[in-house]
Amino acid sequence: DSGVTQTPKHLITATGQRVTLRCSPRSGDLSVYWYQQSLDQGLQFLIQYYNGEERAKGNILERFSAQQFPDLHSELNLSSLELGDSALYFCASSVAPRPPGSEQFFGPGTRLTVL
Amino acid sequence: DAKTTQPNSMESNEEEPVHLPCNHSTISGTDYIHWYRQLPSQGPEYVIHGLTSNVNNRMASLAIAEDRKSSTLILHRATLRDAAVYYCILRDGRGDAGGTSYGKLTFGQGTILTVHP
Helix, strand or coil, rough: CCCCCCCCCCCECCCCCCCEEEEEEECCCCCCEEEEECCEEEEEEEEEEEEEEEEECCCCCCCCCEEECCCCEEECCCCCHHHHHEEEEEEEECCCCCCCCCCCCEECCCEEEEE | CCCCCCCEEEEECCCCCCEEEEEEECCCEEEEEEEEEECCCCEEEEEEECCCCCCCCCCEEEECCCCCCCEEEEEECCHHCCEEEEEEEECCCCCCCCCCCCCCCCCCCEEEEECCC
């Protein structure tokens, strides 16, 4: 158990809908990362937050948005869903600040299926 | 991001050592070498990281070439539980100007390790 929790574990929805994925980082971790894993694209970084502020952005679609709340949990919002958004979505957290090299701890993921 | 190259797959027998290679010929002086693995149906899991010197922890050892253009993850005695996809990732140690971003992890295709009983 990494200490990172994600809900829900599975999500099935229809095209055009909007969903929210939730992540609670490990106690004490200020940085949260979101990744998407699909069969054709592999594991891809989406976005990073540190203590409530967006710090880095990857290949995140405009239909996707995220935020980190004062209690440090994070939500990833996916809207106007398409079939291709079906994937595993992972959240990770890390301790910050500390010297470079700190590992990221990953949650169990949310499996999104868009029908 | 500097690129890494790993074999697509490797096989091992249980209780034998496994050496997983990674080439990173364009590594920069501030890049750390990280290894993560992903067990079936789980999120990635940190294994080990290093900068210049060889590193050991309870899970594995990391051997880094003197020129840092390659590295090898060593599992000393493979178990069935070690069957996973192993990712070698370079991570810039400079972070951002504020020192608060330790950066994304850029995953390649990794090496699928199969362990035979």
